[in-house]
Amino acid sequence: MSEVTQICSDLIRFDTTNPGSGERPAAEHVATLLSEAGIEPVVFESARHRTSVVARIPGDSSDALLIHGHLDVVPAHAPDWRVHPFSGEVLGGCVWGRGAVDMKGTLAMTLTLVREWARRGVRPGRDVVLAFLADEEATGEYGARYAVRHHRELFDGCTEAISESGGYSVEAPGARIYPVAVGERGTAWMRLTATGVAGHGSRPPADNAVAELCHAMSRIASHRWPVRLTPEVATLIESLSDILGERIDLDRLEEEAERLGRVGSLFGAQIRNSANPTMLQAGYKVNVVPGTAVGHVDGRFLPGGREEFLETIDRLLGPRVRREFVNLEDAPSAPMDSPFFERLGAALVAEDPAARPVPYVMSGGTDAKSFAGLGIRGYGFAPLMLTPELDYFGMFHGVDERVPVEGLEFGVRVLDRLLTSPAASAGHSTDPG
Known part of the structure; x- marks a missing residue:
């Protein structure tokens, strides 16, 4: 079993249903995975067991990119599922369970990548700040909002951010479309x-x-x-x-x-x-x-x-x-005519020559709204190649949520290209516009 598959499966087994008993066990697991890679995590709670983890990986430029995701998930009614929603079972080439798509699969890709960097001695092109947050599936009051209010210094230097709901494949005749979110309602x-x-x-x-x-x-x-x-x-x-x-x-x-x-x-x-x-x-x-x-x-x-x-x-x-x-919360937006947006698309095309990146606006909302208050421009970019029969939107908060193993491995490679390419430390926008 590949590392990203194992990490995704393990994360799903933590029942972080919101509302529920909180994110603390999952957050402690994430902190351990980071510590094993020599990355020092900052772990904090906004309330009992409402736990978030933030870490910074130094790069060639102190101008930082934020990669944020949430540890909590929406409820799942087990009798409706083909496999138990908190089993993390690997079946038919997919990891099954609540959060596989939204968004423990993405967290697994990020954790796998930074652990690979530690083994290979890789330094990213710019500082990378990792945030694994509580409470996104509610208002973020116990997660991103708390982090922005009480731990603002952890995000110093961040100019752009990437997170969920973008960078996934949509099959079209002769091409695969990859929507990259530049805003949300x-x-x-x-x-x-x-x-x-x-x-x-x-x-x-x-x-x-x-x-x-x-x-x-x-x-x-x-x-x-x-x-x-x-x-x-x-x-x-x-x-x-x-x-x-x-x-x-x-x-x-x-x-x-x-x-x-x-x-x-x-x-x-x-x-x-x-x-x-x-x-x-x-x-x-x-x-x-x-x-x-x-x-x-x-x-x-x-x-x-x-x-x-x-x-x-x-x-x-x-x-x-x-x-x-x-x-x-207001509708945040990020520039689609920017070097950073171009690099997001280039990372996808480098791994999938049939990729056609397009700008996209999310119908729902994410923690990007909270980070926009710090002037951080948020993009929806959680790269994932899906098999044609999988309905990405249907699996968000749906029954039988699952993510392809090959899609997760694809996402790790795309993120590696994005964060370690020579362009990663040059040409990013510093205009607060």
Whole structure:
């Protein structure tokens, strides 16, 4: 079994479900792997067992690159899986389990690489800061946010960062497309509260909080958000048109995304804002009208779209429903016209001549939002070659999550090229723009 396979399998066996008992055992394991390679880890907790690990590897330039990932995972219901989600079993050429893709496989690639460097005596082209963080699958309050607030000095000199949700292969006729994320949608998780008059369920409705909230939630769910093409998504669509050798109709983008399947999924959720009702809480007895009803909505907005998003939400809610934020984070972005973006693509092409790197905007969110507050430009780049039958997006938070062994080994080679090539210590942007 290759080292990256073993490390990935071992990490999956740590049940770091969020919410759960915390990340500490997995973090201690990571710290041990780093220490064995002569890398001194900094281990800290934001709360009991909410543990993160950060380490710095000196390079030829003190200008640093941050590689960050999260130790926690979302819950998994074992009876729904073909293998136990925390078994880390290697089956059919894949490592199975919760976190294989999101994102213990990526952590395994990073750990394998730096341990290889230690054995080979390799020095990277620039300082590399490694961060293995808690709590990304919630708000990051116990992980990246805590690290940025209380351990900011660990990230001194970092100008760019790479992390999850980019650099994976998407099969297309005659080519493999590799989306490299240059941004992500902003996050607006909201708690909605409606108040009314409590009373007997048999009386004529007067001021029903449940009904008021349901009407507001229905307006949100049925709202059709207008298409807004950001420059990054426009460039992505143009690049896909060139690769596919066919025109993508900008007036029918929703239909085009569906027609193109997995290729279309690269822009289908990134052409508009979204708001999805996710939770409802009200009442305690069928014949009692409660005085309060509460709901939650997962809102996401495009870069530059926060004001329009919130104005629309307030109009849809109406005056009777109060909103408050569970989590509000702006949409970060990084330059796609930059030497660093070019090097990300070149590292992929060097290992896969059929690779066609394209810029991409993530529909969800990552810890890049926290590091953007330090002026660190974040890119989604966790290189992974997938077999055609594997649905990358379907495995995120899905059942039977798994990652190909050959894909992990590919990722280690790509990261090695990126971080040790002569260009790695030259030509990176220092413009805080």
